[in-house]
Amino acid sequence: MATTTATVSITSADLTPGMALGISADTTLYQTGTTTGLELVDVGAGRLTQASGADSLQEALGTADTSNWIYICNNSTDVEQYMKIGIHDTVIGNLGSGEWLWMPWNMGTADNEINIEAEASGTIPYEYAIFKSTFTLPAKT
Amino acid sequence: MATINATLTLGSGDLLTSNLAFSVASTLSKAGSATGLSKTTGLARTNFTNDPIQSKTLYRSDDALTNGANKIYLKNLSTTVTEYFTIFIDQEEMGRLYAGDFAFFPWTATGGTKETFITTIANTWAAGDTWTFDGITTVAANSTVANIAAQINAQYYPNWTTAISGAAVTFTARHSMDAGTVVTATADGLTVTAGDGDAVISSSALGIATESDIMIVPSVVTTMDLEHMLLHE
Numbered sequence: 001m002a003t004t005t006a007t008v009s010i011t012s013a014d015l016t017p018g019m020a021l022g023i024s025a026d027t028t029l030y031q032t033g034t035t036t037g038l039e040l041v042d043v044g045a046g047r048l049t050q051a052s053g054a055d056s057l058q059e060a061l062g063t064a065d066t067s068n069w070i071y072i073c074n075n076s077t078d079v080e081q082y083m084k085i086g087i088h089d090t091v092i093g094n095l096g097s098g099e100w101l102w103m104p105w106n107m108g109t110a111d112n113e114i115n116i117e118a119e120a121s122g123t124i125p126y127e128y129a130i131f132k133s134t135f136t137l138p139a140k141t
Numbered sequence: 142m143a144t145i146n147a148t149l150t151l152g153s154g155d156l157l158t159s160n161l162a163f164s165v166a167s168t169l170s171k172a173g174s175a176t177g178l179s180k181t182t183g184l185a186r187t188n189f190t191n192d193p194i195q196s197k198t199l200y201r202s203d204d205a206l207t208n209g210a211n212k213i214y215l216k217n218l219s220t221t222v223t224e225y226f227t228i229f230i231d232q233e234e235m236g237r238l239y240a241g242d243f244a245f246f247p248w249t250a251t252g253g254t255k256e257t258f259i260t261t262i263a264n265t266w267a268a269g270d271t272w273t274f275d276g277i278t279t280v281a282a283n284s285t286v287a288n289i290a291a292q293i294n295a296q297y298y299p300n301w302t303t304a305i306s307g308a309a310v311t312f313t314a315r316h317s318m319d320a321g322t323v324v325t326a327t328a329d330g331l332t333v334t335a336g337d338g339d340a341v342i343s344s345s346a347l348g349i350a351t352e353s354d355i356m357i358v359p360s361v362v363t364t365m366d367l368e369h370m371l372l373h374e
Binding site for chain 2: 002003004005006007008009010011012013014015016021023025027028030032033034035037038039041043065067068071073079080082084085087088089090091092093094095096098099100101102103104105106108112129
């Protein structure tokens with residue numbers, strides 16, 4: 001089994017008066033409800049344009065109710081270029097330039113695909129990593 | 142404005158042949174600008190102990206700016222590997238946070254519409270007359286309708302906020318939610334008057350549920366704790 005760790009740090013000296021914010025959390029990525037490490041990963045990078053509309057970053061081809069993790073980073077340096085991130089028809093949020101997300105993903109049904117969309121003109125470079133408990137390759141067409 | 146830095150580090154020495162090791166840092170800014178986010182609910186810890194299991198609305202879309210650069214941090218504080226929280230955005234399941242897992246993601250906070258109506262104090266009222274709504278009873282201090290409306294406006298209602306114009310009080314629901322198909326009507330208030338005073342409700346408009354409230358469901362009925370924070374515009 002593999003050992004993969006994720007660590008987050010969120011800090012601010014001036015967000016709340018008299019109390020500096022200093023969150024630090026780390027976790028090891030395990031297969032669903034166990035202490036066996038996740039072993040499936042896709043790592044990649046791409047470029048989005050507004051003209052392409054919403055694109056599926058990953059189809060939900062794994063097993064329902066399992067542990068899976070998504071990392072996405074908007075690598076644009078233009079503050080007006082943001083990515084809209086969604087699961088099927090539900091918009092999760094907007095990822096601004098230089099921002100990243102780290103979230104669990106339940107591939108519960110085939111309609112749980114992760115989709116991304118550029119929301120400004122130009123090209124938005126992005127990178128991603130998806131850690132999965134299970135995954136089935138798409139069928140040959 | 143505040144300066145908030147968020148850094149994610151992912152690493153593994155044995156997942157791939159080549160070491161996986163990267164770190165990404167960002168400074169959290171308002172949408173479309175370089176001005177830092179400056180609002181937060183603060184870091185909080187919420188306990189879930191319910192039998193049967195019950196979901197909780199962790200953050201309502203009304204709490205943050207729609208399409209703002211809002212961010213949510215969550216961490217499951219459980220140490221039992223099989224215990225997890227399921228995260229929902231509206232009715233869409235995002236995924237599970239098992240023991241020790243954390244998440245940090247943007248949130249559009251797509252809002253709905255808050256139900257509203259106007260009640261107008263009219264005709265002949267007397268000191269001691271009452272009007273009851275949302276469990277709150279206002280006792281008229283005198284017979285002047287504008288004064289009675291001011292008294293109604295000054296009350297605290299559990300589910301509504303108010304604004305006043307003359308003898309008319311506008312009620313607005315505290316939260317956007319789908320209240321069904323029946324608007325608030327005059328009969329929903331109880332008027333007790335010695336004369337012919339009334340409090341007719343008009344201009345009622347139904348609410349529409351939000352589309353992105355953050356809902357959390359624990360996996361067990363025994364105690365589980367969730368650490369969380371909303372950073373928002």
